[in-house]
Amino acid sequence: MTKPALSESPAESALPLLEASQSWLAYLVTERRLSPNTVEAYGRDLRQFLAFLTEYQGELPTLQSMVALGPADLRAFLAARRREGIGSHSLMRQLAALRSFARHLDRSGLGNAAAFAAIRGPKVKKNLPRPLAIASARAVTDADSRASEDKEPWILARDAAVFALLYGSGLRIGEALGILRKDAPIEGRNEVTVTGKGNKTRTVPVLPQVSAAIADYIAHCPYALAPEGPLFVGAKGGPLSPRIIQLAMEGLRGALGLPETATPHALRHSFATHLLGRGGDLRAIQELLGHASLSTTQNYTKVDAARLMAAYDAAHPRA
Missing domain, CATH: 1.10.443.10 (Intergrase catalytic core)
Structure with missing residues (x-):
């Protein structure tokens, strides 16, 4: 009689998502040729989102759970960041980072996280440049x-x-x-x-x-x-x-x-x-x-x- 396969531990289940995030950051450097500061900021944005999901869902996020996210989950994240005093410009950048990661998952055949494209970003007041005299x-x-x-x-x-x-x-x-x-x-x-x-x-x-x-x-x-x-x-x-x-x-x-x-x-x-x-x-x-x-x-x-x-x-x- 064949023994049933042992189920993966939470850490093992989260490993593919970690590998996907690392390949995404490498893509930003080699293909998009973004500046080191931008890549660092995007990486930080993703880490903050994954930390939120861990607390929000009560478990380590996985590729499957990322793909299954809905607009309400993303709105909960944006609302939580708002409560922390994060402004609209920073939220827009963070949402842009998460959308970029979602597109990377889709391109890599790892899943279509459609919620990231469907969610509306916060309204940002466009201030005109302020030159000196x-x-x-x-x-x-x-x-x-x-x-x-x-x-x-x-x-x-x-x-x-x-x-x-x-x-x-x-x-x-x-x-x-x-x-x-x-x-x-x-x-x-x-x-x-x-x-x-x-x-x-x-x-x-x-x-x-x-x-x-x-x-x-x-x-x-x-x-x-x-x-x-x-x-x-x-x-x-x-x-x-x-x-x-x-x-x-x-x-x-x-x-x-x-x-x-x-x-x-x-x-x-x-x-x-x-x-x-x-x-x-x-x-x-x-x-x-x-x-x-x-x-x-x-x-x-x-x-x-x-x-x-x-x-x-x-x-x-x-x-």
């Missing part, structure tokens, strides 16, 4: 604006050079800090190639004033910058953290009386808005910013229109 953006890129701070001159020069790149070339902070020393746009080099979202590269022009700021930083930097190493380094010579630049901007907000919306990323917004306000071509600005969709760049036309209407309301006698 031209005079404020210029002041941010001037090392003398922080002369009163107890910082070494080379650090002030470094931060000013980073800010100059963000405003002068419309870079994201990660793109600026990813530039290697050998690619520094100095000594007559008037462009730089950066790696943006989706690991896509683009080449952007660099103004002479920006090149001069970078050259000034390099001249004062106390560390020997290796050609294959980062152009911008921290106080101890290691790669510069974006948080340091964010803190530098916070200091400038107080010194220059700037609003809370004055962040390093606001310099990128300022780059696009000021170009558009002076007749810049929308398609060209899209390429400079590295936007995949023109609709994203078109948000800056709304900013410009909003500023025109504000000026009209403030100045026109019949407004």
Whole structure:
């Protein structure tokens, strides 16, 4: 008489789901070529969802239980995250991660988790970009604006050079800090190639004033910058953290009386808005910013229109 097969333990039943999650993350890196930060965030989003399911269902989730989920289960998860104080933008990203994982299961022949496509995401209020005034953006890129701070001159020069790149070339902070020393746009080099979202590269022009700021930083930097190493380094010579630049901007907000919306990323917004306000071509600005969709760049036309209407309301006698 044949002995009945032993039933799998809960941990063994959950193993295929763990393997599927690992293959999905590998797919995001190798096929989608998402940035390491995005892959890490997506992995964290999935782990949080699986932890919720474990408590919600009273057992470790499996491939079978994932496929069997209904819209009500997903709404329960979103409601639980809401109670934890998670905002709509974060919930939308988390839902996007879970939908990506569900599509991976379907592509891999592991099951069709249809509920993820059927559930509606939370409504997100679309805020327009908040650029700085031209005079404020210029002041941010001037090392003398922080002369009163107890910082070494080379650090002030470094931060000013980073800010100059963000405003002068419309870079994201990660793109600026990813530039290697050998690619520094100095000594007559008037462009730089950066790696943006989706690991896509683009080449952007660099103004002479920006090149001069970078050259000034390099001249004062106390560390020997290796050609294959980062152009911008921290106080101890290691790669510069974006948080340091964010803190530098916070200091400038107080010194220059700037609003809370004055962040390093606001310099990128300022780059696009000021170009558009002076007749810049929308398609060209899209390429400079590295936007995949023109609709994203078109948000800056709304900013410009909003500023025109504000000026009209403030100045026109019949407004």
